[in-house]
Amino acid sequence: MQILDLTLDQLTGRLNQTFGKGRFHATALYREIFKSGNPNFFESKEFTSSPAFTRQLKHKINLTPGQVVETFKENNLTKFITKLSDGEKIESVIIPMTNHQTLCVSSQVGCKMGCRFCETGRMGFKRNLKIFEITGQLFNARFTLKEKIKNIVFMGMGEPFDNFDPVIQAIRIMNEQKGFDIALRHITVSTSGLINGIEKLAGMDMPGLRLAISINAADDKTRSWLMPVNKTIPLISLKKALQSFPLTKRGCFLFEYILIKGLNDSQKDAIRLADYIKPLPVRLNLIPCNPVNGFNYESPCDADMHKFAQTLTNKGIFVIKRWTRGQSVAAGCGQLGQKC
Numbered sequence: 128m129q130i131l132d133l134t135l136d137q138l139t140g141r142l143n144q145t146f147g148k149g150r151f152h153a154t155a156l157y158r159e160i161f162k163s164g165n166p167n168f169f170e171s172k173e174f175t176s177s178p179a180f181t182r183q184l185k186h187k188i189n190l191t192p193g194q195v196v197e198t199f200k201e202n203n204l205t206k207f208i209t210k211l212s213d214g215e216k217i218e219s220v221i222i223p224m225t226n227h228q229t230l231c232v233s234s235q236v237g238c239k240m241g242c243r244f245c246e247t248g249r250m251g252f253k254r255n256l257k258i259f260e261i262t263g264q265l266f267n268a269r270f271t272l273k274e275k276i277k278n279i280v281f282m283g284m285g286e287p288f289d290n291f292d293p294v295i296q297a298i299r300i301m302n303e304q305k306g307f308d309i310a311l312r313h314i315t316v317s318t319s320g321l322i323n324g325i326e327k328l329a330g331m332d333m334p335g336l337r338l339a340i341s342i343n344a345a346d347d348k349t350r351s352w353l354m355p356v357n358k359t360i361p362l363i364s365l366k367k368a369l370q371s372f373p374l375t376k377r378g379c380f381l382f383e384y385i386l387i388k389g390l391n392d393s394q395k396d397a398i399r400l401a402d403y404i405k406p407l408p409v410r411l412n413l414i415p416c417n418p419v420n421g422f423n424y425e426s427p428c429d430a431d432m433h434k435f436a437q438t439l440t441n442k443g444i445f446v447i448k449r450w451t452r453g454q455s456v457a458a459g460c461g462q463l464g465q466k467c
């Protein structure tokens with residue numbers, strides 16, 4: 128039984144099926160592992176009182192979040208590399224915010240989407256992550272690296288909607304109140320624009336879960352060049368899917384726009400982007416382009432970024448300029464998968 132795969136209800140069901148035990152032991156086990164990161168759960172009072180059951184249970188439980196083999200630091204930002212049981216490696220980033228830490232998790236080893244500005248895209252696709260390999264990143268961040276993680280963003284390696292079911296199950300586990308206890312409104316899933324994923328998510332009961340779109344251009348020609356997914360799912364189809372998405376009251380989409388000098392940073396680009404966004408409730412993150420091997424572009428200067436942002440603000444768009452962090456350890460946006 129891979130414990131990092133299970134919600135509390137599912138664990139209760141398994142204990143019931145296999146041992147005839149119920150919620151009492153499931154809650155205790157969940158608390159020890161997901162709240163305290165204690166692999167020696169059998170030492171807690173609920174288990175010491177039933178030694179025969181505990182002996183059997185110990186042999187059934189697998190707790191394998193993956194091995195953290197390397198960490199890189201830049202100020203308070205940490206990138207860590209996890210080695211999985213088949214030897215593949217994935218990267219996760221812990222980003223310091225004002226009052227808490229955000230964990231950026233991976234959902235695949237590599238990625239099929241081939242975005243030009245992204246190192247992971249250049250790696251190609253190796254495989255999907257399993258549920259426990261996704262929740263394992265949070266387990267390791269909290270209990271191996273001892274970081275206080277309050278937010279999760281699915282913006283690491285991979286396209287989360289290309290590994291839909293395991294990602295959704297991992298979110299349910301992260302959200303479990305008696306375990307990791309991360310509120311849905313503190314979890315963001317970022318997609319390159321896979322509308323079947325957006326539509327599937329729209330039909331699920333996950334109120335508050337945040338949806339981010341990596342947009343990067345508001346004309347099909349530039350976006351298709353930057354992000355091949357746009358050739359089959361053009362901007363108009365993406366917009367339609369977003370317009371039908373059931374946001375909560377006061378909810379909004381997060382759009383991410385990587386500013387690339389001479390490619391998508393003109394005043395014309397800003398106006399086109401504002402027009403595309405206009406009917407949608409959007410918070411727009413502007414991100415300067417990070418250096419990526421084989422992508423010979425750079426970010427515009429601060430003054431040009433400011434001008435771009437101002438044009439959008441003047442058109443009523445809520446804009447946040449994100450300063451670049453983690454470049455020196457290749458943990459910036461689009462850089463995961465690079466050697467440091």
Ligand code: SF4
Pocket residue numbers: 238239240241242245246247248249283284285286318319341461
């Ligand atoms: S930006 Fe995201 S979707 Fe695009 S290649 Fe990189 S990991 Fe994949």
